[in-house]
Amino acid sequence: MRAFIASALYVLTTISLWAQSTFPELGISTKDNLHYLIKGAKIHSEPGLISEGALLIHRGKIKAIGNVGEELYPKNTIVLDYTGLHIYPSFIETNSSYGLPSEDKKPRGRGPKTSRSKNVSSYWNEAFHPEYNASADFSPDFTSPEQLLRMGFGIALTHKQDGIGRGTSSLVLIGGENANEMLIKEKAAQHFSFNKGSSSQDYPSSLMGSISLLRQALYDAKWYESEQSKETNSSLQAFIENKELPLIFEAEEANDILRIQKICEEFDLKAFIVGESDSYQVTNLLRENIVGLTAPLDFPKPFDMRDPELSRLVSQEDLLNWERSPFNPRIIVESSTPLVLSGNGLKKSTDFFKNLRSAIKHGLNADDAFASLTTVPADILQASNIGRIAKGKLANFFVADKDVFHEDSPEILEHWIKGEKISLEQKDKIDFAGKYDLNLNDKYYKLSLKGTDEIKGEVSLFTQTDTLTSKVKFSAQGNEIVLSFVDPKTKGNYRLSGTSISDNRIWDGRGVDPQEEQILWSAIRVKEVVVEKTQPDSAQTESIVPIPQMTFPLTAYGHDSLPEYANIHIKNATVWTLEGEGKLENASVLISNGKVKAVGQKIEPSLLEGLQNLEEIDAAGMHVTPGIIDEHSHIAITRGVNEGTQSSSAEVRIADALSPGDINIYRQLAGGVTTAQLLHGSANPIGGQSAIIKMRWGEDMNGMIFEEAAGFIKFALGENVKQSNWGDNYNTRYPQTRMGVEQYFYDSFYRAKEYGQLKKLYEAGKNSGKKKKGRRKKDEPSKKSFRTDLELEALLEILESERFITCHSYVQSEINMLMHVADSMGFTLNTFTHILEGYKLANKMKTHGAAASTFSDWWAYKYEVKDAIPHNASILNRMGVLTAINSDDAEMGRRLNQEAAKGIRYGGMTEVEALKMVTLNPAIMLHVEDRVGSLKVGKDADIVIWDDNPLSVYAKAQKTFVDGKLYFDREEMEKRKKRDDLERNRIASKMIEAAENGSATQLPKRKMERYYHCDSKD
């Protein structure tokens, strides 16, 4: 009865598993109906779960695991004894383009390129192509699978790493030859990045442009989804159709993770991020919309640090990151973000396991490591049939000689893909290393062999007086061995061949002696006392390397810990309040809770009461001023300061591309600068949105932003927007003349006005629509949908005086023109920056109400600045125009106090007037004067202590406070320099040691610090 049931079950299951195929049979068919039973191995079926027993496989799937009774498999089952071996579910590589062709850069001619390469239904920008699906190109022929299989990867989420909207990835198996068999999920996830890839279109050329393109596309998709009347757009269509798939984002650097997070918040999305080895720097800032984070096991290679001079080329940032990157996986886990490990970038499986073990030695829990390669990615990808060894899952697993998470240098012997075995190493390879007694026609030698792959050895001959030895050449092919050596005594040559038998206990064969006579020979393996390898216990704690101290930011001159609020009483100083009294001799400033609590020659004693840990600074002979404000700066911006590829890029935001680790932030602090407006470049008439930041060295990119500061945008006029100095290939973009610039502004503002009207109608319709449904007149705009246009939103804000213009400008004609444009559009042009001919129309600027932010003495670098004069600021100031002096330059930015002093030299400003040029006046210009710009009770304690008159060339900022926190201290700076030098030495020796231990190294090199100016083309 039982047998009957069993056989009935067998028949049923067999029938249900009969494989059918669409391929025609071209010869004798091969049937796929074998059962495999693997027994004896340690089956690591999923993290934390080890099954002893057996594994039954049939037709690509796992039929049973554990105690597999004989009734479960037929008699002709192939039974394999894998005693001593380890079995794991195939790892899943989530960052892969396995089986996909590489994308070539699309051809592009000279000059501007604004249109798509192919005029087909798609998004207007070819960097956004969500309609692409990897399955269309997937072919196992493109990539060799061997190294992946040897790393344990049997499954890959493969996508084409090209573009911003990259399309969908496929989930594929690795190792098989037939694409149809290997593809297990056509569309597995949607992929995105900030890298425009092979697109031939100019836009976007910057990081902030990439982010804007993506945001606009997401708004477009919203609009398209609700109303599809206007166009058929295959890209948006595809994006919408794939909306439910997991969203995977590539981050090129740690700060990209924060950028992605911001987008996810804006659009209510959840993202899985493929990060780099530096992700640990931001994990404390991650929120729930980040559902997973991939950490590469391809850690940075050590640099060749032997040359003390050449190696100075290696940046501190790279040194510190090298030491910390092996902690990256552990820190991600500790931040409660689901971790996924990736082998992407690694060429050799030995490196993969070395780095995996390194991550574990650096504190990553072994089970977490296991999960990060199997169950976590499977769960994120909602792929239920992979990632675990369990009944019903795909028979995708690998066989290793060791516990890969607990033992060093494991080797993967076999990888089973969909129930098909792929042999990688000879499983029962004979270990020839050992000692043998060699008998050549009753002549006795001792033989000893060492090594596994390359076997070396020697023979010894005992004579009465001593022991003679000589080297042995040994090779083996399967069980057949070849041995040759020179007799240590007679120097005659022996050449032997034979067979290893009885589990390599005995060798037996024939050969020739030095006289070329045939001889018989044999060898017996000498029993050795085998030291039992201690099996590592998974519970046993390995010695874990402690995480080195972080600095903020993780680069040269970083803080050991972020500065905090302090109560500080600065006494006996010359205090430049820049309020009514200008400057006070022998005065005090009291700082508490980040604000100026008191300022004056006498401080009410009651104010000092109750202040805890009040620190007194005797500033006798010193000068105290408000922090310097740079109205025009381009520091701390990464991957492009211009999105000058279109005449208007009002949609881009500098705040998206901040670089909080830029050393220039620290350098500006050393020059007393505490606030700056970071501007878009001047490559187009309408640039991008500014970021107003405080120099909070060590804070993350969002922490630098000046809270609640008004929105600003860069405009530009003249040679740059006309592309006058870009060469002969750039003479087709509109506008090419100052005449065209005016018309471009009018057109843009009219577009914005019309957009505003449409938006109002939509809003009104949306509200009224709730009351009376479904009665819509023919010409009424749609109530259902409205396309948010990020560019026009920004322009609309200008028209509504919610966003203010800082306009790059030089010659008087165009300045005059822009004021007319503003007047006719009903807004005030906030600031003309550079404004080198401002002195020619100061009266007109005064009437309009525009401010001027100028250079002290730059001129003659292009034709439009030939009439610039260093007295410009003085004339403007005397004419009642709100005037500032700015830098536009990282170097000048840290000497703005000196640049202000040029107002005294050229045109005779008073000292207080001159200092206001770089403090109070730019504060008013930036609409932040209620917070900064002067020393007044209640304002932010952004304060500088100078050792001399701040307008003197001899003055140096000794201490710079931002929000009452000490961000720069000159003495501390000297200490940090020494600290960094010591760290460099320490890490250099570690790198040299790593190199000596066989680690591949890289030549000293560094990423260049980029210095942007208005004129920078990107």
Place this chain on the structure above:
Amino acid sequence: MTAKINLLILAFTLGALNLIAQKGDRSVILTGGKIYTATGKTIENGAIGIKGNSIAFIGKPSDAIIAEYERAENLEGKHVYPGLIATNTTLGLTEIFSVRATRDYREVGDMNPNVRSIIAYNAESDITTTVVENGVLFAQICPRGGTISGTTSLVKLKAWNWEDAAYKMDEGIMMDWPRMFKRKGEREDPREFQPDGKYAKRIQELEEFFLAAKSYTKTKYPSERDLRLEAMRGIFNGSKRLYIEADFIKEIREVIAFKRRFELPKITIIGGYEADMVAELLAENDISILVRRVISLPRMAEDHIDAPFLLPSKLAEAGVTFAFQMDGDMEPIQNRNLAFAAGIAIANGLDREVALQSLTIHPAEILGVDDRTGSLEVGKEANFIITEGDLFDIRTGTVLRHYLQGELIDPENRQTTLYKKYLRKYGLPEVE
């Protein structure tokens, strides 16, 4: 016959000079000012006497014979400094950087020792006059580009034409030491900095060129004239100085070895960002520095944040002679800030006297004109400026008067003209 004509010319010339001396201010004694002589001596309440184009007296007014001068003037509270000398500049070779037509400093080719900056020098440059305004009276005009850029000349900054301007013609050769590092990406958009594998090959090419030049110049009148090699003659016999741009310590050491190998008598390094690390070696080999622009950023994030500010004082401590220069962004116009750059160096530990000397007598020595100018000494040319106060501080360093070869020159320029014009437009009075 010839002698007669020469005599006539001489008589005529002397007569003309006399005429100017009477009309202009060619016999005057200025008293009461603080005189910085740049010889290590500062005279409080001093007197400086000019006769013709030379300094006739320096010292205390009580020691001077006032009656010997046609005119005497009291400079009470004012400061007197030697006129400043700007080195390594393209003043007069370019006017508006972005306009190609005004760029005359870079010839095509890699080895151009024969091109001469002097003949392209525009004595009427609008930029130059603004530089003079701030006390710079002389400038070393230098070509750019290639490995050997060309031949330099020292000019005075008030002149009718280049011949008139030439103060020491063809005094040196400008060269750029091959870089050990190459930059990946474009100049505008650098991505990465890494050791250059072609460095050794470029050095070899350079050595071959010098070897050829050295052999060539052994013959005084070669049968076939090679303009490039001919131009190199002076650097082997010491009549010309070789200026070599190098910043990285290894490159600087290479330059020192190069000097020894080719027995080059006069070498000056331009830049020398890391020169303080080999200062002793430089001093030993008598190599001076045209020090990297003080108002610039450190090269690397790890460097001392004040590295360019500190370099002059470090060099001075180690006994290396140097002069200030402003090569870098907007270099021609920046020459007017030369004195302030020295001021920053003072704020970072440079001795005031050394700072002054590095703007005056040190560049004069390097350029080989210290017998004529660079310090205030009797017998030297009367090249000096009078300032409101401390020259090095922006607030006080306003230059009131400029004497060039004894002549009071007018620093009026395009900018001051426009300034006055627009003050008039708005009815604003000039602020003193």
